[in-house]
Amino acid sequence: MKPNRWRNFALLSLAGFASVTWAQIPGHYNSITDVPGVTVGQTTSADSGATVVLIGGPNGGAGVPTGFVARGGSPGLRETDVLNTVNRNEFVNGVVLTGGSLYGLAATAGVMLCLEGKGLGVSSGGGIVPIVPTSASFDRATCGRPPATRPDLAAGQQACMTAATGAVAQGNVGGGNGAVSGGVKGGIGTASVVLPNGVIVGALVSVNSEGAAYDENGELHAASLGLDNEFEIAAGSSYISEIANFAGSTSRVPLNAAAGPLRTGTSAVVATNVQLTKGQANKVAQMADDGMSRAIRVAHGTGDGDTVFTLATGAVPGDANIDQLGGAAADVLSRAIMRAILNAQSIHVGTCNVVSYCEQFPTHCAVKP
């Protein structure tokens, strides 16, 4: 793995725009919860689970402006049409990333009841209707059988009730518990960045992908985007021997499994403290999706449900620098994807063996973010 080219003082120049230079540092928890107002809750079952990202807002509990982009060819989504800029509702109360394929969309019913109990949602006809777009992905860490449990109403309620600020568990948890990624174990990852102008961007992702986050040498595609040496390998790496070992085991960790419907789906939430319109939130989601392109190859395939949501709390008012924000969002999403892969744990149960990246390339994980 190459040394970190960016380190603390990342110089980022956006070709075609006025050159933008800023220093990037991770937030306190290097988590989406570094964006004030954002909480995360996760329910983890035997081989599936659900993760919720909730958000307060300046709008009396009605939520915050949200955008999305779904470039995967097998999306499993609910409440996305409302995010189209021609449509009325501007605000969203949170996003659910669930396992269990389309069955897992049932978890959102529980999240809605939980939020209704807190009085969060759109006031409508004497009641409250929480708006909670959801992306479902297909649990593949079960080695060919469906998950024994599916995220349901109760799972969604529990994830919502336990949502909190602070550190977020990564790896085999929540909506990423049953995830795989390019032949190794996938999972939940999160990261954040703080810019000198006070802009904070955080990402949380469930990495469940046909494509891999690493190349034929085992190097993470987007390692160079790390901050504070977070993806550097340890001194005295036995890198070469690991590659040799990997080359001998491709049948165990196939980079490209046989095609099949509704296989996977990398779903992400990007949150920021910047004030955005709904249209801008959709634009930032589109730019943030570049972070998936950089971290996973192949991405956005016909069996992927790849989706990115953006939540904008608006704590930093005024005209947003969309290019700065979209660029930062893409980088933080790439980092969250790598942290998911680095925190995922192997599964060895009977004949079901899903090897983690770190089991395969232990030296790469000596400094584990």
Added chain:
Amino acid sequence: MKPNRWRNFALLSLAGFASVTWAQIPGHYNSITDVPGVTVGQTTSADSGATVVLIGGPNGGAGVPTGFVARGGSPGLRETDVLNTVNRNEFVNGVVLTGGSLYGLAATAGVMLCLEGKGLGVSSGGGIVPIVPTSASFDRATCGRPPATRPDLAAGQQACMTAATGAVAQGNVGGGNGAVSGGVKGGIGTASVVLPNGVIVGALVSVNSEGAAYDENGELHAASLGLDNEFEIAAGSSYISEIANFAGSTSRVPLNAAAGPLRTGTSAVVATNVQLTKGQANKVAQMADDGMSRAIRVAHGTGDGDTVFTLATGAVPGDANIDQLGGAAADVLSRAIMRAILNAQSIHVGTCNVVSYCEQFPTHCAVKP
């Protein structure tokens, strides 16, 4: 109400295309179930409910090609992104039209379990995943309070388990039980048409709309599209006195209620026995939506969740005449909307009074379809 201009022998000329002329008659039940393979199930609670339209297919239970269009400004949908023509999955097992606003999307979880039990869905990873796009609308017949019951998993299961061929209940049932429409009671309506070439098109709609299906004289906007005199008024109509009565009671049946978020949503399913690609099914949905435009004014407003799905069983193979089919689908949807309005029943409970069209204009309903 004008005499039926079309009667049994409708001459329909599509400007800009080769002139198409055909005789139109309703199917045996004048229902979406006249399309072979289509079944309908409905669960009706105190003031809400859910309606499912299910479909077998030539594809081993995997469903049939489906398209959709959502031109309302407040859509409440799930599993629509998958219908985009760039996305992988071609088939759908059914559609749910539910009340209960976004809470009602929970009903789909029950429909999925029911279909899974029947082995219907996409085979994936050792399991079956039914694909059931859903549109939710906001129950407004509760006079300002939320519905006492919301369609949930059990409601969806029940609707699916009881789905059947044959006559379909209209009016205050299923997903239309809590519906209103332009100041009168809305509800479920269905209609069908059979063309001489063997093409059958059926529509089922839950009419819940800000706009009205009738004009300032109480006349149904799309009455002229009726077949077999289905929307003719009785001989000896007291039409004039009804109009006078109506003019005096606009405060009771306001044509335009105050704006508010997530108010309404007219959701429809159009089914046909024609073979369509997914792209063609999307095109037919777009054309069918014209039937909503003709039957309801104003339609597609910012508070409406207006959505049309198309299901194509493919029993009639070969190149489809999309213009004939889209034109017929629009007409049958207009007729289903009128039949919903004509079959809806008044609600008079305490201070909650939602007058039906037929209570308001009894002569117009003397011949009730």
